[in-house]
Amino acid sequence: MMANYDLRPNEVVVLKETGIKHGGTFASYTDELMLTNLNLVLLKKGVFGNSKGVLTFPTDQIKVYNGKAQALLGKSSNGTPHLEVYFLNGQENFDFQSGGKKKIFEWVTKIGEVVTGEQASETIVTGLAIPGADYIAGALKDTLDVFKGRFGSKPKIERIAGKCSACGAPISGTRGQLSTCEYCQTAQQL
Secondary structure: OOOOOOOOOOOOEEEEEEEEEOOOOOOOOOEEEEEEOOEEEEEEEOOOOOEEEEEEEEHHHEOEEOOEEOEEEEEOOOOOEEEEEEEOOEEEEEEEOOOHHHHHHHHHHHHHHHHHOOOOOHHHHHOOOOOOHHHHHHHHHHHHHHHHHHOOOOOOOOEEEEEOOOOOOEEEEEOOOEEEOOOOOOEEEO
8 A cells, every 4th residue: 555645626746756764763765755835745655665654744834034944955864965844843854865965955945935935046956156156157267268269279260252153243251151142042152
């Protein structure tokens, strides 16, 4: 028998993940975690897929501080990353079997969107914001572009002019590219 959760008529699934560990040191990665617009749902399963129950955590019970839901990237006792969710009446931790920090940041972002109703910025999504990083990245790009231009990495574009091979009218374009004569519509390579 599989663990089952019936959505309410006004409830939709936002995110779903299998291979979740919840419940302490001796728990295994057999559970399934589901985020809906109303609840964080844990489908508890045994090693052989048998149902062990359903835990429901209402999203309106997740704490909010400075406009941000208290769903965070944490570290379990063995050093692996996990999802920490702080509720008005306690805390729950969820370990992910695969996906690591990137998967947990995805969950943090989606929980934040459900709880606050606002779309997260890219800084929150990646979780890797460093003050001034955009400025440094722009400066590095400009510097690399200068080096590429000086040392010939960029292909040279040579503009040339000539006469149409069909009607003799003036024609111009880029060397090696096809150009069409505006008078007789003949396509030719310059």
